Amino acid sequence: MATPTLIATRGATDHQALIRPVLEALDRIIVGKPRQIALSVACLLARGHLLIEDVPGVGKTTLAHALARALGLSYHRIQFTSDLLPADVIGVSVFHRDSSRFEFHKGPVFSQLVLADEINRATPKAQSALLEAMEERQVTADGTTYSLPAPFFVVATRNPANQIGTFPLPESQLDRFLMQIELGYPAPSDERALLANGERRALVEQQHAVVSLDALLRLQDQVGKVHVAEPLLDYVQAILAYTRESGEFVAGLSPRAGIGLLRAAQAWALVNGHGGVHPEDIQAVLGSIVAHRLQLAHGGSIERGANLGAAILAAVPVP
Amino acid sequence: MTALALPRGRELSGDAQRLLWTSAIVVGASLPHWGALAGWTLALLAGAVAWRLAVALYGWPMAPRFVRLPLAFLSFCAVLFQYRTLNGSEAGTALLVVMVALKFLESSNQRDQLVLILISYFMMFASVLTERGPLTATYLVALVWVTTVALLQLGRRGPLLPVRATAVLAARLLLYSVPLMIVLFVLFPRLPGPLWALPGSTSSGASGLSDTMSPGDITNLGLSDEVAFRAEFMSRPPPAGALYWRGPTLTHFNGRTWSMQQGARRGERVADTIEYRGEPTRYRVMLEPNGRNWAFALDMPESWSRDRGLRMGSDYQLGMFFGGQRTRVLDYEVTSYVDYSAREPLTAGEIATFTSLPEGSSPRARALAATWITDGPSPSTVIDRAMGYLRSQPFQYTLTPPALGAQPVDEFLFETREGFCEHYASALTVLLRAAGLPARVVMGYQGGELNSIGSYYIIRESDAHAWTEVWLEDQGWVRVDGVAAVAPERVAIGSGRWSGAARTAVDRVLNLGWLKRTALAWDAVNTRWHAWVVGYGPELQRALLDSFGVRNLERTERWTLLLSLAVIATVGVLLALRLYAAWREQGRRPIDPAARAFATFARQLARLDVAPRAPGEPPAAYAARAAKTLPPAAADIGAIVAAYLRARYEPDPELVALAELRQRVSVFRPQRA
Structure with missing residues (x-):
C-alpha cells in the first residue's frame, strides 16, 4: 500500500490541492477511515458508483451525506424497501388539469448524489430502475428522456446480515458499481472520540462545500488523462487473466471491471498526487474493485474470508 | 548571487557546500607552489577565498566591481614588478594564482566554479614543472581524485551527493582512464631533454663540489649527507677501490689555493688519445642539481648519452657546455673503463704549467722533493718515493685537522701531519711538481654507498674526494691517491663509513638501524621514480619498444602505433567492463x-x-x-x-x-x- 511518509511526491499537484480539502473535511466527520474516504472520492472522480456493504450504524449514511455536503452536491436519500416502486425512484407523471397535460415530477434520483439505502431490500424491478439510471445517466419516462444531473453519483448500501426477505443483486447488476467498500468498526481510540463528541449529524449539516462544481467536473475529466505506463497495462491485464485462469474464483473479472480497475487506479493516482499511475495505485484500489465481483470457487487455495485483493496481488508479479 | 542566498544557521545549503569544495580544491592545488611563490600572492588567494566564503556563510556583500577591477590591475602589475616578466614557470604560476584568487572573488554561479576547478587542474599541472618527486605525484593524484569528486558535486543542484559514494565513483572513473594513461605515457613520442624547457626559477640554493680547494682553511670538514648523485650499474660494478668519480681538475696553485685553469685548454681532442682496456662498465647516473654545469663519471668515461648536451672537457671531465645552472635531476648513461691509459701528449708549455709552483711557496717540500731526484730516478720511482714518504711518516687521516698558516703544504707535511684528502692531494701534487713531474689535483667523489634495496650506489657530498694525477711520458695521466697511502681503508670503503665510527655508536644507542633502512627504502623509491617515470625519455622509450620488437619507427608509424594502441586500450577496457557487467547480470537484466x-x-x-x-x-x-x-x-x-x-x-x-x-x-x- 502507499506509504505517504516515504515517497516524496513532486509537490502537490494542482489537482491534489483541490482534492485535499475534501478529504480533510470528510476525515473530520468520519473519524479514522481515511482510506475508505479516499476510495469514495476516487470512485466519484472516476465517474463510478459506490457500494458500501456493512452492518448498520457504522456511518454509511453519514459518509454519503458528508460527501454530498463537502462536494456541494444535491443530495437525496432513498430508503429501499420491498414495496418501493420504480416511480418512487425515477419520478412520476402527473396530469395537470390547468394545462391539460401530463407533467413529469422528477423523483429523488434527480440528485447529484443519491444514497440508495439497503438496496437489496427492494424488488428487482425497483433496483433495476435505479441501476438503469446509473448506467445510462438518464431517465426515460412516458417516452421522454430526462438527463440526470452531473456529476451523478450513487452510493448504495447493503446489509450483509439479515438476508431474509432480501433480493440479492445479480452479478450483472453488481458490475455496475465501480467499487465496494466496507467501513467496519472504528478503532478503539477513534470510537472513544466519536462517543465524546456525540452526534455527527450536526457536523454534516455545518459542512460547506470545499470544492466548486466546476472544479469537480474538471477533476472528473482529468482522471482519464492520468498517464498509464505500458508495464501497468500489462499488470492490469495480468490481474484480469489471473482471476479468470487461476481457478480460484467462480468467474473472473469482466473487461468492464478491467476498465473500471484502470479508471479507479487513475483516480487514486490523481487523489494521491502521482504524475502517473503507479503499481501502488492499482494495488490500492484492487480490493474494492473485486470485493463485490469475485466469488471464491470451491477447491481454491485462497481461504474463505481472506482479502481477495491481497490474495491476487500476492500472486501477480509487479512489472 | 541568487543561488547563494544562504542561511546563517548550522545547515549549509548545497551551493554553500559546493563553494567549500571549490575553495578546498583551489587551496589544495596551490599547495605545491607555496614554497616558490611570493607571499603576497598566497595572501591574496587566502583573502579572496575567505571573503567569498564569508559572503556565502555570513552574508557579507560580494566584492564590488570598483574593488575587483583595481585589484586585478594592481596584482597584474605586482607580478610584473616582482618577476620582471610574465614568462617562465615562476612568474606564470604567480599569475595563475593571482587570477584564481580574483576569479574566486567574483565567482557567483556554477559556471564560475567549474572554471575555477579547471584552472585548479592547470595549477596542479604547473606544479609538475618544478616538483616531480613521488610525494608530489602522489599528492597530485589524490588531489585529482578529490577534484573529480568536486566536479561530480558541482555538476548538479540541490543537496550534495553522499561524499563516500561519490568518492568511490570518482575513483572508478579515474581507474578507467589508467590504461589510456599508461599507453600515452609509454608511447607518446618523447623529446630529448626536459620536456618543459621553460626558463627556470631564478633562485637555486643547490650546493655541491667547490671549484677551488684550500686545504688548511678548513678545520672541520662537515660531512654532508646530501646526495650528490646516484649511480645504477647495468654491468658488474667495479670494486669500491676503483670507484673514482671524476669531477673538475685543479691546475693552478697559488701556494694556498688550488683553482681551475682559466680558459679552455685544447678542446675535445684529448678524448681521442685515451686507450681503453678491459671490461666496460655501464651505468646510469642520476645527478642531483648542484648549481654547476659539470657532471660526474667513473674514471675513465668512454661514451655517454649524447642527447643530454654532455661533452668531455680537456681534463676528461664530463660537463654541459651550455650556460645556466641545472635545477633538475640530470639523468645520463655512461660507459667507462676503469682500466685505461690517458696518453695525452703534452707540449712543453703545458708541462711547464703542470709543474709550476708559485715563487717562494713550500720551500721545505721543494727541498724534500729535490732529495728524491738527485740520483736521476725514473718518474715512477719518484712517485714511489713520494708515496713512501707519506706512508713512513706518522700521517693521520682526520676530518678535523688543525688550521695551517702561511705555508700550508710545508706545515702539513712536516708539522701537523693531520688532514683529509685535500691536504694529501695538495701536498702530493706539490711534491711531484717540485720533483719536476707534471701533476694536477682532480676533484670528485670516491666510493659511494650501495643501497641494497634498490641495488644502486648513493654518492653523497661526504664521499667528496680529491686526488692527484701525474703525467708520465709513457703512460699519460696516472692517478695517485695520497690518501690510499695513509688511510687505505678510506679508499676501500668510502669516507662516510670510515669516519662514521662515532655515528655508528649513536646509531647503536638510539637503535637507528631501522631509520637508516627506511631512509634507504625511501631513497630507492625516489630513485626508481626518477629513473623510470621522470627520466623516461627517448632512450628508455626506444629500449622498451626494442624489447617488444618494435624498432626504428618512422615518426608517422610511431603516431599510428600510439593512436591505435590508445584506441585498443580504451575500447578494450570499456568492452571488458561491459562484458563483466553482462556476465554479472547473466540474462536477468530487465529491458526497461x-x-x-x-x-x-x-x-x-x-x-x-x-x-x-x-x-x-x-x-x-x-x-x-x-x-x-x-x-x-x-x-x-x-x-x-x-x-x-x-x-x-x-x-x-x-x-x-x-x-x-x-x-x-x-x-x-x-x-x-
Whole structure:
C-alpha cells in the first residue's frame, strides 16, 4: 500500500490541492477511515458508483451525506424497501388539469448524489430502475428522456446480515458499481472520540462545500488523462487473466471491471498526487474493485474470508 | 548571487557546500607552489577565498566591481614588478594564482566554479614543472581524485551527493582512464631533454663540489649527507677501490689555493688519445642539481648519452657546455673503463704549467722533493718515493685537522701531519711538481654507498674526494691517491663509513638501524621514480619498444602505433567492463532502463540483508521495508524509489527522472545499520 511518509511526491499537484480539502473535511466527520474516504472520492472522480456493504450504524449514511455536503452536491436519500416502486425512484407523471397535460415530477434520483439505502431490500424491478439510471445517466419516462444531473453519483448500501426477505443483486447488476467498500468498526481510540463528541449529524449539516462544481467536473475529466505506463497495462491485464485462469474464483473479472480497475487506479493516482499511475495505485484500489465481483470457487487455495485483493496481488508479479 | 542566498544557521545549503569544495580544491592545488611563490600572492588567494566564503556563510556583500577591477590591475602589475616578466614557470604560476584568487572573488554561479576547478587542474599541472618527486605525484593524484569528486558535486543542484559514494565513483572513473594513461605515457613520442624547457626559477640554493680547494682553511670538514648523485650499474660494478668519480681538475696553485685553469685548454681532442682496456662498465647516473654545469663519471668515461648536451672537457671531465645552472635531476648513461691509459701528449708549455709552483711557496717540500731526484730516478720511482714518504711518516687521516698558516703544504707535511684528502692531494701534487713531474689535483667523489634495496650506489657530498694525477711520458695521466697511502681503508670503503665510527655508536644507542633502512627504502623509491617515470625519455622509450620488437619507427608509424594502441586500450577496457557487467547480470537484466537501474539498487540492498522484492510487492512497500532495515539510508532509498516511480510509470519525455534515478543509484552505497 502507499506509504505517504516515504515517497516524496513532486509537490502537490494542482489537482491534489483541490482534492485535499475534501478529504480533510470528510476525515473530520468520519473519524479514522481515511482510506475508505479516499476510495469514495476516487470512485466519484472516476465517474463510478459506490457500494458500501456493512452492518448498520457504522456511518454509511453519514459518509454519503458528508460527501454530498463537502462536494456541494444535491443530495437525496432513498430508503429501499420491498414495496418501493420504480416511480418512487425515477419520478412520476402527473396530469395537470390547468394545462391539460401530463407533467413529469422528477423523483429523488434527480440528485447529484443519491444514497440508495439497503438496496437489496427492494424488488428487482425497483433496483433495476435505479441501476438503469446509473448506467445510462438518464431517465426515460412516458417516452421522454430526462438527463440526470452531473456529476451523478450513487452510493448504495447493503446489509450483509439479515438476508431474509432480501433480493440479492445479480452479478450483472453488481458490475455496475465501480467499487465496494466496507467501513467496519472504528478503532478503539477513534470510537472513544466519536462517543465524546456525540452526534455527527450536526457536523454534516455545518459542512460547506470545499470544492466548486466546476472544479469537480474538471477533476472528473482529468482522471482519464492520468498517464498509464505500458508495464501497468500489462499488470492490469495480468490481474484480469489471473482471476479468470487461476481457478480460484467462480468467474473472473469482466473487461468492464478491467476498465473500471484502470479508471479507479487513475483516480487514486490523481487523489494521491502521482504524475502517473503507479503499481501502488492499482494495488490500492484492487480490493474494492473485486470485493463485490469475485466469488471464491470451491477447491481454491485462497481461504474463505481472506482479502481477495491481497490474495491476487500476492500472486501477480509487479512489472 | 541568487543561488547563494544562504542561511546563517548550522545547515549549509548545497551551493554553500559546493563553494567549500571549490575553495578546498583551489587551496589544495596551490599547495605545491607555496614554497616558490611570493607571499603576497598566497595572501591574496587566502583573502579572496575567505571573503567569498564569508559572503556565502555570513552574508557579507560580494566584492564590488570598483574593488575587483583595481585589484586585478594592481596584482597584474605586482607580478610584473616582482618577476620582471610574465614568462617562465615562476612568474606564470604567480599569475595563475593571482587570477584564481580574483576569479574566486567574483565567482557567483556554477559556471564560475567549474572554471575555477579547471584552472585548479592547470595549477596542479604547473606544479609538475618544478616538483616531480613521488610525494608530489602522489599528492597530485589524490588531489585529482578529490577534484573529480568536486566536479561530480558541482555538476548538479540541490543537496550534495553522499561524499563516500561519490568518492568511490570518482575513483572508478579515474581507474578507467589508467590504461589510456599508461599507453600515452609509454608511447607518446618523447623529446630529448626536459620536456618543459621553460626558463627556470631564478633562485637555486643547490650546493655541491667547490671549484677551488684550500686545504688548511678548513678545520672541520662537515660531512654532508646530501646526495650528490646516484649511480645504477647495468654491468658488474667495479670494486669500491676503483670507484673514482671524476669531477673538475685543479691546475693552478697559488701556494694556498688550488683553482681551475682559466680558459679552455685544447678542446675535445684529448678524448681521442685515451686507450681503453678491459671490461666496460655501464651505468646510469642520476645527478642531483648542484648549481654547476659539470657532471660526474667513473674514471675513465668512454661514451655517454649524447642527447643530454654532455661533452668531455680537456681534463676528461664530463660537463654541459651550455650556460645556466641545472635545477633538475640530470639523468645520463655512461660507459667507462676503469682500466685505461690517458696518453695525452703534452707540449712543453703545458708541462711547464703542470709543474709550476708559485715563487717562494713550500720551500721545505721543494727541498724534500729535490732529495728524491738527485740520483736521476725514473718518474715512477719518484712517485714511489713520494708515496713512501707519506706512508713512513706518522700521517693521520682526520676530518678535523688543525688550521695551517702561511705555508700550508710545508706545515702539513712536516708539522701537523693531520688532514683529509685535500691536504694529501695538495701536498702530493706539490711534491711531484717540485720533483719536476707534471701533476694536477682532480676533484670528485670516491666510493659511494650501495643501497641494497634498490641495488644502486648513493654518492653523497661526504664521499667528496680529491686526488692527484701525474703525467708520465709513457703512460699519460696516472692517478695517485695520497690518501690510499695513509688511510687505505678510506679508499676501500668510502669516507662516510670510515669516519662514521662515532655515528655508528649513536646509531647503536638510539637503535637507528631501522631509520637508516627506511631512509634507504625511501631513497630507492625516489630513485626508481626518477629513473623510470621522470627520466623516461627517448632512450628508455626506444629500449622498451626494442624489447617488444618494435624498432626504428618512422615518426608517422610511431603516431599510428600510439593512436591505435590508445584506441585498443580504451575500447578494450570499456568492452571488458561491459562484458563483466553482462556476465554479472547473466540474462536477468530487465529491458526497461529504469527497471535496470532499480535492479542494481535492489542488488545493493540485497547485499545488506534486505530480502528481495516479493513478486507482488510494489516498489514503495519494498523501499519502506528496506528503509526500516537501513534507517541511515532511508532518505536515499526514498529518493531513489520516488525517482524510479517517476521514471518508470510517469511521463518522462526528457528522461529527467531516469537520469536522476541512474545517478542516485550509481552513488548509492548503503552501510549496514
